[in-house]
Structures are given as C-alpha cells and as structure tokens.
Amino acid sequence: MALSVFIDGGAGTTGLEIRERLADRDEFELLILDEDQRKDAAARREALNDADVAILCLPDDTAREAVALIENDRTRVIDASSAHRVAEGWTYGFPELIGTDRVAHAKRISNPGCYPTGFLALVAPLVRVGLLPADWPYTVNAVSGYSGGGKALIERYESGNAPGFRAYGYDLSHKHLPEMKAHAGLTHLVLFAPAVIPVFRGMIVEVPLHLGAMEMEPHANALQEALSEFYDSAPVVSVIKANLPNELIIEPDALPNDGMELFVFANKGGWNTRLVARLDNLGKGASGAAVQNLNLMAGLPETTGLKLDR
Numbered sequence: 001m002a003l004s005v006f007i008d009g010g011a012g013t014t015g016l017e018i019r020e021r022l023a024d025r026d027e028f029e030l031l032i033l034d035e036d037q038r039k040d041a042a043a044r045r046e047a048l049n050d051a052d053v054a055i056l057c058l059p060d061d062t063a064r065e066a067v068a069l070i071e072n073d074r075t076r077v078i079d080a081s082s083a084h085r086v087a088e089g090w091t092y093g094f095p096e097l098i099g100t101d102r103v104a105h106a107k108r109i110s111n112p113g114c115y116p117t118g119f120l121a122l123v124a125p126l127v128r129v130g131l132l133p134a135d136w137p138y139t140v141n142a143v144s145g146y147s148g149g150g151k152a153l154i155e156r157y158e159s160g161n162a163p164g165f166r167a168y169g170y171d172l173s174h175k176h177l178p179e180m181k182a183h184a185g186l187t188h189l190v191l192f193a194p195a196v197i198p199v200f201r202g203m204i205v206e207v208p209l210h211l212g213a214m215e216m217e218p219h220a221n222a223l224q225e226a227l228s229e230f231y232d233s234a235p236v237v238s239v240i241k242a243n244l245p246n247e248l249i250i251e252p253d254a255l256p257n258d259g260m261e262l263f264v265f266a267n268k269g270g271w272n273t274r275l276v277a278r279l280d281n282l283g284k285g286a287s288g289a290a291v292q293n294l295n296l297m298a299g300l301p302e303t304t305g306l307k308l309d310r
C-alpha cells in the first residue's frame, strides 16, 4: 500500500522540488492542500495527522508549530528546516554519517542544512577516525546559488537587481554553526564565511587546512583515502580521486544530480589541503536528501527517484 505523504510548505522552494521528485512515484500518495488552505492551521492539523509521513518545508517557527499539531503516534516527520537539527529526540537525517538503518527506523528526522551537508561530509568522517583533530579551529568558505535562501532571496535575485557576489554572515552567528559543531563532534564552533552568487542552484563548500600545522600532521593522501573508504558503498556521495580539476564550476550541467562530490586538493608535499564538496542545495542539500530519507523510511533503496531532470 502507498505511504501517504503530506508536504507542509509544499508551495515553497524545497517543497515544490520534493513534490516534483515524488510526482511519478506510486509508492507514495501525496496529500496536497489547496492554495486557500495551505496556511490554515485546522487543514494542516488534519493533513499532518492523516499522513504516514509529514515533510516540513517551512520556516523554523512554523515547523515547530507543525510538530505540535501532530496528535498521534503514527505520523513520522522529516523536517527540512533548522528547527530540530540539534534537538533531543530527533534523528539527524544524514544516512551516510549515521547509518541507513537509523534513518529507516526513525520517527522524527531532521534534514541537514545545505552548507552543513558539505562540511560534515568532508570533516565528520575524518574526525571520527582520528585523522583530523576535534579541537581544531576549522574555517568553512562557501558559495551558494540564491535558491538556498528560499522564496525571499529568489525574489530579490529575480527582481532585476541581483547583486553579482554577496558575501554575508558577518555577525559570525549563522544558524548552521551549532549543527556543524555537534555532528562533526568538534570542540569549537567553526568560522563560517558564506556567499551567494547569481545562479539559481548549486553550492561549493570548502574547508582549507594547513595540515603541517597540526600536531598529528596528516597527509592529504591519507585524508583522500579515508574519505574514499568511508563513502565506498554510499551511492549518493562520491570522492573524486583521479584527474582533479583546477577549477570547479557551479551551473546545472556541472552539478552532481542529487549527489555530492568530494575533492581533496593538495599542494605537492601534501601538507596544505582544500577539502571541497560540490552539491545542489536543492538536491542533496534539501529536497533530494528528504526523498533519500523518505525512501529509507519506506524500506526502499535510498536512491529511488532521486534523479531530477533540470
């Protein structure tokens, strides 16, 4: 029997892409609220309680409110917002890092943020095996397509006044910091320098490292080997080992379709490295990740229906 899925916030950027990915899937029956009901609390309460799985694609406060509207023990939740990413009782929906089984059996899943997806994919496995120190002061440089900021940022960029390059986060308190620290097992918050470029989708997340300054002095080759081994059987994450490019481009044709590519660039001696993740903020960074988790919850292969024609 098909699982019923309600996407709360289904008219937003992340929600629409999830709907698109699920449109031809007969394993799922989508519950959709009409335009005049989609913000109506009573209609949402009913849909949230009717659904086998509710996917929340909402602002943080509204996502918390949605969870409170669920009054039964059956409805399982995938929350795409940042409301529950370090919250007690929630499973962090990053199957490659926590194991597909934990996602498959979870009742409350919090989807990773798009930037943390790139950062954690690079750093968490290396800290875990002791190749990178947990107490290092990590820096994260990143650029994102403007759809990463949802409808409001899309409107700003598509109104004809798009800034060419927009660096932000200068209050040094971006909402993704606790999530990066917690799920990489770090001692300190990272220094995060995000920016937006005038393309719709896609992102590059980079962690530059002076390996030679670390007490344990890991070699860049060892980092690449460890990442490669870690993701060996992961169908969504690839470690690029051969023919490393000298430039990375963000445009639809160059993006891994709902997957994520990891690179370990190094200087000749292997003591300076730039760990880099390239992904689609709306693919593995949000909607694709939600569908990957939904597949696992439904007992299906995690990659079913992930490909999206752009």
Ligand SMILES: NC(=O)C1=CN([C@@H]2O[C@H](COP(=O)(O)OP(=O)(O)OC[C@H]3O[C@@H](n4cnc5c(N)ncnc54)[C@H](OP(=O)(O)O)[C@@H]3O)[C@@H](O)[C@H]2O)C=CC1
Pocket (backbone or CB within 6 Å): 008, 009, 010, 011, 012, 013, 014, 015, 038, 039, 040, 056, 057, 058, 059, 060, 062, 080, 081, 082, 112, 113, 114, 147, 148, 149, 150, 151, 152, 281, 282, 285, 286
């Ligand atoms: N965009 C991205 O790349 C990523 C987004 N996320 C997270 O996913 C969540 C959704 O983001 P995104 O899709 O970008 O945001 P959008 O702003 O594009 O969409 C949010 C949707 O929620 C709707 N909404 C707001 N308030 C209510 C309410 N009270 N009841 C019902 N619906 C409501 C909005 O309605 P209306 O259409 O009327 O404005 C809109 O359709 C956010 O928490 C975001 O942080 C996570 C990772 C990446």
Ligand SMILES: CC(=O)N[C@@H](CCC(=O)OP(=O)(O)O)C(=O)O
Pocket (backbone or CB within 6 Å): 080, 081, 082, 112, 113, 114, 115, 144, 145, 146, 147, 148, 149, 150, 153, 175, 176, 194, 195, 196
């Ligand atoms: C470009 C842009 O504005 N990006 C968003 C993050 C998008 C995302 O990952 O959403 P979550 O916050 O739910 O994780 C930002 O920096 O706030």
